[in-house]
Amino acid sequence: MIEISSVRKSFRDVDVLKGISLTIEDHEIYGIVGQSGAGKSTLLRCINGLEPYDSGEITVDGALVNSRDKSALRGLQKRMGMIFQSFNLLERLDVYGNIALPMKFWGINTRSQESRDKIEELIRLVGLEDKAHMKPRQLSGGQKQRVAIARALVLDPQFLLCDEATSALDPEITKGILALLQKINREMGITVVVVTHQMEVVKQICGRVAFLYNGSVLSQGKPEEMFIKPAEKEIQSFLRDKSELLPRTGVNIQVFFVGEGSNEPVITQMARELGKDFSICWAKLEDFRENVYGSLVLNIDKADREQVCNFLSSKKVAWEVLT
Amino acid sequence: MGIASTTSMTGIILTALWQTLYMVFWSTLLSVIIGFIPAIILTLTAPDGLRPIRPVYEILSFLVNVFRSFPFVILLVLVIPFTRLVVGKAIGTTASIVPLTLSAIPFIARIIETALRETDAGVIEAAKSFGASNWQILWRVYIKESIPRILNGIVLLIISLVGYSAMAGTVGGGGIGDIAIRFGYQQYRTDYLVVCSIILIIFVQLIQMIGNHLYKRLS
Numbered sequence: 001m002i003e004i005s006s007v008r009k010s011f012r013d014v015d016v017l018k019g020i021s022l023t024i025e026d027h028e029i030y031g032i033v034g035q036s037g038a039g040k041s042t043l044l045r046c047i048n049g050l051e052p053y054d055s056g057e058i059t060v061d062g063a064l065v066n067s068r069d070k071s072a073l074r075g076l077q078k079r080m081g082m083i084f085q086s087f088n089l090l091e092r093l094d095v096y097g098n099i100a101l102p103m104k105f106w107g108i109n110t111r112s113q114e115s116r117d118k119i120e121e122l123i124r125l126v127g128l129e130d131k132a133h134m135k136p137r138q139l140s141g142g143q144k145q146r147v148a149i150a151r152a153l154v155l156d157p158q159f160l161l162c163d164e165a166t167s168a169l170d171p172e173i174t175k176g177i178l179a180l181l182q183k184i185n186r187e188m189g190i191t192v193v194v195v196t197h198q199m200e201v202v203k204q205i206c207g208r209v210a211f212l213y214n215g216s217v218l219s220q221g222k223p224e225e226m227f228i229k230p231a232e233k234e235i236q237s238f239l240r241d242k243s244e245l246l247p248r249t250g251v252n253i254q255v256f257f258v259g260e261g262s263n264e265p266v267i268t269q270m271a272r273e274l275g276k277d278f279s280i281c282w283a284k285l286e287d288f289r290e291n292v293y294g295s296l297v298l299n300i301d302k303a304d305r306e307q308v309c310n311f312l313s314s315k316k317v318a319w320e321v322l323t
Numbered sequence: 324m325g326i327a328s329t330t331s332m333t334g335i336i337l338t339a340l341w342q343t344l345y346m347v348f349w350s351t352l353l354s355v356i357i358g359f360i361p362a363i364i365l366t367l368t369a370p371d372g373l374r375p376i377r378p379v380y381e382i383l384s385f386l387v388n389v390f391r392s393f394p395f396v397i398l399l400v401l402v403i404p405f406t407r408l409v410v411g412k413a414i415g416t417t418a419s420i421v422p423l424t425l426s427a428i429p430f431i432a433r434i435i436e437t438a439l440r441e442t443d444a445g446v447i448e449a450a451k452s453f454g455a456s457n458w459q460i461l462w463r464v465y466i467k468e469s470i471p472r473i474l475n476g477i478v479l480l481i482i483s484l485v486g487y488s489a490m491a492g493t494v495g496g497g498g499i500g501d502i503a504i505r506f507g508y509q510q511y512r513t514d515y516l517v518v519c520s521i522i523l524i525i526f527v528q529l530i531q532m533i534g535n536h537l538y539k540r541l542s
Binding site: 048050073074075077078080081082084086087088089090091092101102104105106148151155161 | 443445446448449450451452453454455456459463464467468470471541542
């Protein structure tokens with residue numbers, strides 16, 4: 001468990017983290033989301049001790065992350081594998097050598113049968129059996145990130161910290177990497193912390209997320225609850241998908257299908273029961289892991305507003321009138 | 324002097340070639356070994372280094388610049404007392420290795436520093452994230468990742484040392500460049516001038532080719 005409480009950090013006179021508190025439970029995939037400059041990468045670097053923080057506390061299973069206590073910090077870093085946006089592989093080492101590198105930092109004999117078996121197993125896990133002796137420059141971005149993932153796992157960490165790990169990859173490759181992270185989480189029980197600005201990452205793998213805005217946690221919870229009907233306008237603008245081309249006449253009502261009620265045919269019922277005409281002028285479906293969530297915007301006549309609102313209120317759907 | 328004892332052109336040139344190789348080899352080897360020390364200190368203490376110490380970096384950097392800006396011919400004369408202390412005499416092929424090495428140290432130190440500091444900051448960060456110590460990062464990341472770049476710098480060093488070794492003739496160092504000046508230029512022996520030039524061109528080409536080949540193999 002990683003516990004972060006009231007962590008503050010500033011670079012010179014810029015406050016980057018303004019009292020962040022959150023808890024990452026064991027075996028979950030936790031997302032730290034937000035726009036560039038929100039402080040999410042800095043927070044991740046503080047968790048790993050790459051960056052010191054000014055005040056507050058970060059503990060890993062009760063042990064304090066303190067960048068001044070170098071030997072204790074090393075021990076914690078061993079338990080937290082990390083991957084990066086730019087992969088950060090050593091150019092002169094092949095796939096095998098890159099994966100073996102953290103072992104060398106820990107004085108583990110990389111030539112022992114045990115080490116060799118482990119490295120080969122990790123190469124198989126990330127699906128690069130045929131590339132074990134290739135150099136990074138011969139690999140694609142997705143393959144490089146796979147090497148980095150194997151490298152991050154070679155010391156048997158409890159946590160895998162991912163700093164914008166898929167931001168430099170195209171959507172198809174991203175899916176593959178995310179599936180791999182999910183597999184690592186499920187099969188190896190490794191807690192995964194992802195820092196990202198990509199909604200698809202959150203939707204595909206995160207069980208819980210924290211939305212960071214300007215150095216503070218604006219909202220925390222399950223992504224499907226947080227992002228389908230976001231109350232905060234910062235999150236709305238992060239999602240940036242509110243259509244600006246909604247009709248200017250009549251009344252626009254957005255209906256959300258979250259959790260219970262998302263399987264009920266509310267819209268067709270409404271048309272039949274009220275005998276009113278309306279148009280659907282905007283709609284969106286989203287996959288959050290295995291579930292589908294959606295929202296749509298109806299445009300109705302001003303005169304029908306009350307009737308429609310009453311009808312929607314009687315159903316198990318969330319809705320709001322857009323102004 | 325060795326050159327005086329042989330009178331045939333082949334003999335003179337072969338002796339001179341041997342002297343050039345001897346001077347360039349030892350001054351390269353010594354300056355690379357010694358130059359590594361300031362290069363590493365500069366890399367570690369630089370503002371973006373593992374242990375930034377501004378005054379150390381600034382002072383050392385200034386000293387390197389001062390020694391680099393010394394004209395070689397002046398240095399040659401200035402270090403004569405030092406050369407006598409180290410070699411026992413101030414004149415001759417072995418003696419000329421001292422000023423050659425001294426002038427090469429700041430040059431190669433800067434080159435190695437630049438090569439080391441070109442190491443990708445992200446890779447260093449990754450090493451840190453796995454709990455690597457500063458010395459491990461220096462050796463396993465900085466130095467090992469920079470070997471091809473350092474090699475390129477050494478090729479550059481060898482080629483400029485070939486040029487400087489010609490000037491070492493002034494202190495009786497001998498060598499191909501010295502023959503070209505004394506026989507070819509001062510005694511109007513065009514044949515010597517041509518042969519010496521061709522040998523130098525081939526030598527430089529060869530070094531560059533070997534360097535390029537090694538760079539490709541190592542990177």
